[in-house]
Amino acid sequence: MSTQHPKSAKKPSKQPPKQPARQAADRPGAATQRAASVVTQPSKELQTFPNPAPERDYHIHMQVPEFTCLCPLTGQPDFARIDLDMIPDRACIELKSLKLYMWSYRNEGAFHEKVTNTILEDIVKAIAPRYLRVTAQWYVRGGIYTNVVVEHRKRGWKQAPTVDLSRFATAQPALPQSGR
Numbered sequence: 799m800s801t802q803h804p805k806s807a808k809k810p811s812k813q814p815p816k817q818p819a820r821q822a823a824d825r826p827g828a829a830t831q832r833a834a835s836v837v838t839q840p841s842k843e844l845q846t847f848p849n850p851a852p853e854r855d856y857h858i859h860m861q862v863p864e865f866t867c868l869c870p871l872t873g874q875p876d877f878a879r880i881d882l883d884m885i886p887d888r889a890c891i892e893l894k895s896l897k898l899y900m901w902s903y904r905n906e907g908a909f910h911e912k913v914t915n916t917i918l919e920d921i922v923k924a925i926a927p928r929y930l931r932v933t934a935q936w937y938v939r940g941g942i943y944t945n946v947v948v949e950h951r952k953r954g955w956k957q958a959p960t961v962d963l964s965r966f967a968t969a970q971p972a973l974p975q976s977g978r
Contacts, residue, residue, distance in 0.1 A: 840902035844924040845895035849886045855928065855958055858884050860893075862900050869939070870907035878910070878936045880917065885929040887952065891921065910936050914946040928955045 862880040869876050880900065899920070903913060914934040921930055929951055936944040 838898065840904065841895065841898040842902050842920070843895060844899050844920060845892040846889040846925050847892055849888055849890050852886075852888055855885050858882075858886060858890065860884075860891075860896070862896075865900055865903065865934070867903040867913055868905065868907045870909060873907070874939075876910065876936060876939060878934045880914075881931075881933040881935075882921070883929075883931040883933070884921075884925075884927045887926055887928045889925040891925060910934060910944050910946050915948050918948045918950055922950050926952065928952045929957070 860882040862882070865878045865880045866875050867878075868874065906913075908916070914932055917934075918930060918932045921927070921932070927950070929949075931947065931949045934944075934946045936946070
């Protein structure tokens with residue numbers, strides 16, 4: 799029979815039981831590390847996808863509220879809101895590629911008129927829409943706001959007549975008054 803010395807007997811541990819090792823995805827900061835490993839870069843490539851409804855005209859409106867390029871004379875940043883209004887034909891612009899495309903102008907010098915026309919030309923080249931309007935609303939520089947509007951219409955495309963539904967608009971119901 800074996801006997802243990804009382805001082806050598808194992809005492810219960812005061813530490814919590816060991817947890818299984820965490821997976822890398824469970825560690826604090828893992829999402830940040832993964833995001834940092836996926837580097838997104840500006841790009842002039844506009845990716846496209848097939849128009850899901852090429853049999854009809856429909857309007858796509860996109861807003862780019864934080865467009866930035868550089869003034870070619872001073873090197874100072876110019877800021878604009880770019881609105882894209884289009885009626886696609888066989889293809890549509892993929893939004894992430896549009897974001898990266900717009901971002902690619904951030905460090906380029908360009909006059910407002912030139913960059914607005916170039917955006918139109920690049921989108922027309924990528925998707926050949928039935929209709930495209932690019933509206934650039936440039937924020938104030940030297941006390942002057944500048945708006946540049948350029949359009950493209952596909953040869954032979956005729957806009958369908960606009961249906962005016964305003965006469966069918968109904969008055970909004972009155973909201974209940976709160977009792978005071």
